[in-house]
Amino acid sequence: MKIALIRGDGIGIDVADAAMAVLEATLQKTGQPKPELDEIHAGAAYFQETGQDIEADGEERAEAADAIFLGAIGLPSIRHADGTEISPHLRLRDRFGLYAGVRPVKAYPNAPQRLADPRAAEIDLIILRESTEGLFYSAAAHKRSLVVNDDEVQDILRITRKTTTKLHRFAFDLARKRQNKGFQGRLTCVDKANVFTSLAFFRQIFDEVKTDYPDVLIGYNYVDAQALDLVRKPWDFDVLVTENMFGDILSDLAGGLVGGMGMAACAEIGDHTGLFQPAHGSAPDIMGQDKANPLAAILSGALMLDYLAEKLGNPHLSDAADLINQAVDDGFRNNRLRPIEFGGDMGTRAITKAITDTVSESRQIAAQ
Ligand SMILES: NC(=O)c1ccc[n+]([C@@H]2O[C@H](COP(=O)([O-])OP(=O)(O)OC[C@H]3O[C@@H](n4cnc5c(N)ncnc54)[C@H](O)[C@@H]3O)[C@@H](O)[C@H]2O)c1
Numbered sequence: 001m002k003i004a005l006i007r008g009d010g011i012g013i014d015v016a017d018a019a020m021a022v023l024e025a026t027l028q029k030t031g032q033p034k035p036e037l038d039e040i041h042a043g044a045a046y047f048q049e050t051g052q053d054i055e056a057d058g059e060e061r062a063e064a065a066d067a068i069f070l071g072a073i074g075l076p077s078i079r080h081a082d083g084t085e086i087s088p089h090l091r092l093r094d095r096f097g098l099y100a101g102v103r104p105v106k107a108y109p110n111a112p113q114r115l116a117d118p119r120a121a122e123i124d125l126i127i128l129r130e131s132t133e134g135l136f137y138s139a140a141a142h143k144r145s146l147v148v149n150d151d152e153v154q155d156i157l158r159i160t161r162k163t164t165t166k167l168h169r170f171a172f173d174l175a176r177k178r179q180n181k182g183f184q185g186r187l188t189c190v191d192k193a194n195v196f197t198s199l200a201f202f203r204q205i206f207d208e209v210k211t212d213y214p215d216v217l218i219g220y221n222y223v224d225a226q227a228l229d230l231v232r233k234p235w236d237f238d239v240l241v242t243e244n245m246f247g248d249i250l251s252d253l254a255g256g257l258v259g260g261m262g263m264a265a266c267a268e269i270g271d272h273t274g275l276f277q278p279a280h281g282s283a284p285d286i287m288g289q290d291k292a293n294p295l296a297a298i299l300s301g302a303l304m305l306d307y308l309a310e311k312l313g314n315p316h317l318s319d320a321a322d323l324i325n326q327a328v329d330d331g332f333r334n335n336r337l338r339p340i341e342f343g344g345d346m347g348t349r350a351i352t353k354a355i356t357d358t359v360s361e362s363r364q365i366a367a368q
């Protein structure tokens with residue numbers, strides 16, 4: 001199993017190391033061989049040093065791996081001449097067609113909840129963020145803005161039938177899988193179809209796809225109302241499918257609901273490969289201090305194992321993913337996970353050790 005590893009910048013480096021340590025421990029526990037890591041240098045610091053945002057053959061090597069794992073990329077102090085930041089990962093999403101951005105939002109026991117309502121303990125939803133087009137079609141990294149001059153800049157919000165059909169199918173399949181696991185299995189289309197023709201088209205394709213999934217409960221919400229509802233009654237939602245920029249914003253909001261960005265895992269899935277990374281950034285305000293919560297990265301590692309189980313036809317990798325998810329759940333339940341992010345006393349290394357210890361001590365799965 002070959003993983004392309006892009007650790008990136010700031011806390012990205014520490015949380016990627018944490019995720020790899022946990023990955024190795026779980027693979028060992030489940031009797032699987034160590035992954036082969038191909039480290040690819042990329043990011044803002046690399047750009048400052050070399051003038052390139054990723055190693056010359058980095059994109060090809062990423063493509064050759066079974067999956068890609070990324071820490072975080074970007075430092076606000078290092079920018080291109082137009083003011084935008086160094087973002088080679090946007091090119092990776094584009095190049096590999098990583099249209100399905102899966103961002104789980106789950107309240108763990110004893111983790112801080114920002115809402116007083118006891119139902120906040122039930123929050124367990126997934127934001128499915130389209131990740132290649134929408135308003136990001138025009139991201140500076142792609143140089144596709146329509147007008148750029150001293151007086152005006154125009155960006156493009158692009159919705160295509162091909163990508164949107166795949167996205168909505170992915171969303172309905174996900175809702176169905178969740179239904180089979182005992183969740184509501186309700187899918188909400190989040191858009192702004194009241195104002196934008198492009199987003200009315202997004203909803204129209206949702207309606208076309210839904211006819212193949214009569215068993216899935218559906219709903220609609222405009223994105224502004226969805227922001228309200230995520231604060232007012234997040235427990236009512238299960239799977240939300242949305243445009244790229246909306247998903248970017250809502251996923252940070254939702255991360256905040258369940259403690260903070262250190263809990264915000266992410267999988268970006270395309271037809272041929274997947275990229276796994278925490279949804280947070282390089283957090284320059286806490287970098288180099290062993291303060292980052294590595295759980296978003298560790299949980300992204302579990303998403304990667306689940307993806308690889310299917311891709312490589314190896315169910316032991318799913319067992320390894322379950323071990324990680326269980327260790328996080330148990331850790332919070334038993335108060336063995338107390339991240340500094342939540343006012344606790346455990347830094348990046350201590351959290352990582354608590355998870356690897358739990359995995360190694362686990363009696364659930366004997367090494368084979
Ligand atoms: N996927 C990515 O690589 C990615 C995502 C978002 C931002 N960025 C980049 O990261 C840099 C910083 O961006 P930002 O400050 O807007 O967002 P950020 O996610 O880095 O930080 C936002 C806030 O959340 C906190 N935070 C984030 N992750 C945390 C963790 N694991 N544990 C504890 N606290 C955590 C930070 O300390 C900060 O207060 C920018 O250069 C931005 O472009 C990269």
Ligand SMILES: CC(C)[C@H](C(=O)O)[C@@H](O)C(=O)O
Nearest residue numbers: 073074087090248279280281
């Ligand atoms: C850093 C940035 C390019 C990225 C995005 O906007 O997609 C980040 O915010 C994310 O959510 O993964």
Ligand SMILES: [Mg+2]
Nearest residue numbers: 248249252279
């Ligand atoms: Mg974001």
